Amino acid sequence: MTTDAAHSSLWRTADIYFGSSLISGLALNYYHTLNFGPLSGSTTLHMVGAPLLVIGSLVILYSKQALSKQNQPSEPGVATTTIIDSGMFSYSRNPLYTGLTLCYGGLSFAIDNAWLLALLPITLIAIQLTLIKPEERYLEQKFGDEYRAYKKRVRRWI
Secondary structure (H helix, E strand, O other): OOOOOOOOOOOHHHHHHHHHHHEEEEEHHOOOOOOOHHOOHHHHHHHHHHHHHHHHHHHHHHHHHHHHHHHOOOOOOOOOOOOOHHHHHHOOOOOOHHHHHHHHHHHHHHHOOHHHHHHHHHHHHHHHHHHEEEEEEEEEHHHHHHHHHHHHHHHOOO
C-alpha cells in the first residue's frame, strides 16, 4: 500500500458499507418483518427491483471498464494517476457508488425488504462522509485545477 492514495484501509470500501447495511437490513427483517405493504408479494416489486439491479450492474461494469482502460485502481491503497472523465465518469464522479446504490435499492424491492430501503440514506451519508469527501480532497490536492474543472462539469452522483 502507498501513502499516495485516498484511502489506505481495506475496510474503507463501499462494499463494506453496503454489505454491513445489507446484513443489518436482513437481520432486522428476520426479527421484525418490514415489507412494502400492499405491494408485498406482487410482481410490481420485481418489475421495479429487477431493472434497478440490471442497470446498477451495468453502471458498475462500464465504470470498471473505464478505469481498467486507463489502468486506474478502484481498490483502496493504490494511487490515482489520472482523472477519468469518459464513459460513466462523464455523467457521475462516483458511478461505482451510484451503481451499487441502484443495485442495493433494486434488491430491496426484489426481496420485499423495506428495511434495506430505510437503511439506504444512512449508508449513503456514511459513504459521503467517510469515502467520497476524503477522495475529493485527495483528488483536489493531487490534480488541482484539472479536478476542480471536472467537478464543475460532472455531478457527484448523477
